[in-house]
Every structure is written in structure tokens, then in C-alpha cells.
Amino acid sequence: MRPGAWGKPGNTGEGKQALMVNKDILLTDVLPNVSQPARYTGHELNAGAGYRAGAEATLLLAFPDVYEVGMSYIGFKILYDIVNSNQAWAAERAFAPWPDMEAQMRQHGIPLYGLETGTPARHFDVLGFTLQYELTYSNVLSMLQLARIPAHADKRGEGDPIVIAGGPCASNPEPMAPFLDLVVVGVQGAADRRAAGIVVLFEAEQEQDKA
Numbered sequence: 001m002r003p004g005a006w007g008k009p010g011n012t013g014e015g016k017q018a019l020m021v022n023k024d025i026l027l028t029d030v031l032p033n034v035s036q037p038a039r040y041t042g043h044e045l046n047a048g049a050g051y052r053a054g055a056e057a058t059l060l061l062a063f064p065d066v067y068e069v070g071m072s073y074i075g076f077k078i079l080y081d082i083v084n085s086n087q088a089w090a091a092e093r094a095f096a097p098w099p100d101m102e103a104q105m106r107q108h109g110i111p112l113y114g115l116e117t118g119t120p121a122r123h124f125d126v127l128g129f130t131l132q133y134e135l136t137y138s139n140v141l142s143m144l145q146l147a148r149i150p151a152h153a154d155k156r157g158e159g160d161p162i163v164i165a166g167g168p169c170a171s172n173p174e175p176m177a178p179f180l181d182l183v184v185v186g187v188q189g190a191a192d193r194r195a196a197g198i199v200v201l202f203e204a205e206q207e208q209d210k211a
Helices: 023-033 067-071 074-084 099-108 134-147 174-179 188-210
Strands: 009-011 017-019 057-063 089-095 126-130 162-166
Touching: 023 099, 057 074, 067 074, 067 089, 074 089, 074 126, 099 134, 126 134, 134 174
Parallel strands: 057 089, 057 126, 126 162
Antiparallel strands: 009 017
16 A cells, blocks of 8 residues: 555544545546546535535445446435435445556555545445446446445444345345345335445444444
């Protein structure tokens, strides 16, 4: 890993500290060397704030295809709005990088991150993939690898996010079963809310155990 690629710790909520992607390296050493760099910067009109102080659960909504494809899917925007409309939760977005960006991320030691704040994917409570078509399955595994999250569910520990998936392909989840902790069949927005609620309850129980 290149020294300093992770940046400095940032406040991501009450009692939560996460290392942010170093924006200087991203802007000066990485993005000038890739096509369509605006895919990876965020800050679009009407984009949410992402991580915020006081958020009880954080979700990274991941679309396993390039930015233009993911943002053209209205369901992805609906999910984003559903989660961020609750002040107790915070959601960010991530998309599969184009091969030139993926190569740069690996070269500079930059992990998969949320567009809104540059928070690495593995620091979220929930990582939710939208499975629209089978050809993106390999992208899911590439994104998990970039995020430095174990691909197989049985290899993950308490420090890893809950990895869930929904969408049309969730009706036949068996091909992706070894890599997912939870599969949503039906309306994904409601399941994302339930997943966030589970995280909140789990963390509350942990605090009680410590007390």
C-alpha cells in the first residue's frame, strides 16, 4: 500500500472512527489518469451528505456496474432516498470502477469507498448490492476484494459489514449464496430499513453488555 493512501481518521458518528480515502492522492495521482473521472468524485446535485454525526446505522448502497448504468436505474435512487430520509441512518453510494480506475486503485492502495465522504466500504455497517443481471456477479466479487472484505460470508468477522443483496436476480440467489449474509426477495427498500434496524439493536445490546 502506498503510504498515506488512507488519509486521516474522520468522525463518522457517535463513537465511530473510520479512515477516509486521501482525497489529495485521489485527485492528483489517480483521477487524472482515468477516463471520465467525474464518476468517482460524488457531490452531484441533490446528493446526500453521507456519513453524519449521530447516525445509528450506516449503509453503502453498491451497484456492481459503472456509475452511468447505476445512476440511470431509478430504483437505486429510491433506495438512497428511503434510507437517507430517516435521520437515524446514513447511506452512501458506490459503483464498480472501470478497469482503468480499478488498476489505479490497486496501484495506489485505495479501497472501494462511498462517493459522498470517501469512507472505505468496510467501515459501513451494511453493504447492500443491487443485482439487476447475472453478468454483474463477478463485479460483486471484485468490489468486495477492492473493499478488503472477505468474499466468502463464512470468512467474515464482527468487524466486517453485513453484506446483503436484492433486485431481480435475488429470486434465484443460490449462485451468490456463499458470498452474501442476507438476500432480499421482494421490495429491497423495506429490507434495507430492517437491516439498519438490526444493526441499531445489535449495537445497543453490545453497549448494554459493556455496561
